[in-house]
Amino acid sequence: MTLILSAVLLIITIGIGIYQWLKKPQFRSPKPFQPKQDLKANHRYSQFHNAAHPSQRVKAGGELKALFTFLVQRNARAIPATPVSSYKSNLHQLQREQNIVIWMGHSTSYIQLDGLCFLVDPVFSDNASPIPRTNRPFVGSNIYQPNDIPDIDYLLITHDHWDHLDYPTLHALRYKVAHVITPLGIGSYLQQWGYQPAQIQECDWQQSIQTSSHVTIECLPSQHFSGRMLKKNPTLWASFALIGSQRVYLSGDSGYGPHFQAIGEQLGPFDIALLECGQYNHAWPDVHMFPQQTVQAAIDLQAKAIIPQHNSKFKLSNHDWDDPLKQISALSLDKPYQLLTPMIGQVVDCQQPQHFSHWWTSTEPVTIRETSTSDI
Incomplete structure (x- = not known):
């Protein structure tokens, strides 16, 4: 009897602990989206949908099978054996009039364009x-903290997945951000996390936002899905273009589709495109691009230069951690764009030709830190 009572008390205690854990801000659900006008994005039956595909995340066989395979399959090279090379540029010392891009690993980037500062995902x-101590960044890849970030004119969020919409980071940055641009539905997360409604503008596909400068932010389609817990596709996913003295495209997460050619015809050519290239898997071919598809997307967009992203920081698939960079480098040799492969944190000057090393091939990783005035 005592053993049974102890087991019941243990179950109750664990249940209370899980309940209290799930009350944390990062687990809050977005408010149900209520369409107020005709949408360019597809919204029906209380869900958003892709334009060209039926929002199928994984192939036939089910999500549980794909998850099980992902967890059980082992690849010793899916995580780097040594720290990832990086170059920690001091963002506080940058000149605002410089047009630059800094890739910060995975899909995070800092951009200066025509005097404005943008921070993406x-x-x-x-x-x-959502599970503690899982999906941790590779050693050496997580070199920036909120204190290292200067005041931001526009924070751009492409979709609500945990590797793009991060509560601790966004909560810490809330006093540095003037404006937030998100796809439809995501603003309700941010309001629950301390942002003011006046700061936030939610956008439909094909919607333009005129900034305080001469830069226009274009909210554009992507081919993906959304949801942070069990609810499927409660908010919209998107790509963005920054149109000013130069044109910058931000793919967010996206499978390959006809939207790339349509965007290229509508807004191209682009001076720089930051394109997803990583976390691909044959189990989910429609929502992440393989390297050869990234190449085709660059051509479709009429990009003059590309930076491959969505790699080198998190393990979300079982390919070798450096496979995206190896493949895109080989595939880009004869293509009509310049492939830019900066280390995490290196400054890419949008107005000057640059060449970067194949840093991922080095047997001795390099970590360079500029003098910083921030607390690290």
């Missing part, structure tokens, strides 16, 4: 997952 915490 910032994830600086040690966990990009």
Whole structure:
């Protein structure tokens, strides 16, 4: 009897602990989206949908099978054996009039264009997952913290997944951000995390936002899905273009589709495109691009230069950690764009030709830190 009572008390205690854990801000659900006008994005039956595909995340066989395979399959090279090379540029000392891009690993980037500062999908915490101590960044890849970030004119969020919408990072940055641009539905997360409604503008596909400068932010289609817990596709996913004295495209997460050619015809050519290249898998071919598809997307967009992203920080698939960079380098040799492969944190000057080393091939990783005035 005592053993049974102890077991019941243990179950109750665990249940209370899980309940209290799930009350944390990062687990809050978005408010149900209520369409107020005709949408360019597809919204029906209380869900958003892709334009060209039926929002099928994984092939036939089910999500549980794909998850099980992902967890059980082992690849010793899916995580780097040594720290990832990086170059920690001091963002506080940058000249605002410089047009630059700094890739910060995975899909996070810092951009200066025509005097404005943009921050895209910032994830600086040690966990990009609802489960603690899982999906941790590779050693050496998580070199920036909120204190390292200067005041931001526009924070751009492409979708609500944990590796793009990170509560600890966004909560810490809330006093540095003037404006937030998100796809439809995501603003309700941010309001629950301390941002003011006046700061936030939610956008439909094909919607333009005129900034305080001469830069226009274009909210554009992507081919993906959304949801942070069990609810499927409650918010919209998107790509963005920054149109000013130069044109910058931000793919967010996306499978390959006809939207790339349509965007290229509508807004191209682009001076720089930051394109997804990583976390691909034959189990989910429609929502992440393989390297050869990234190449075709660059051509479709009429990109003059590309930076491959969505790699080198988190393990979300079982390919070798450096496979995206190896493949895209080989595939880009004869293509009509310049492939830019900066280390995490290196400054890419949008107005000057640059060449970067194949840093991922080095047997002795390099970590360079500029003098910083921030607390690290």
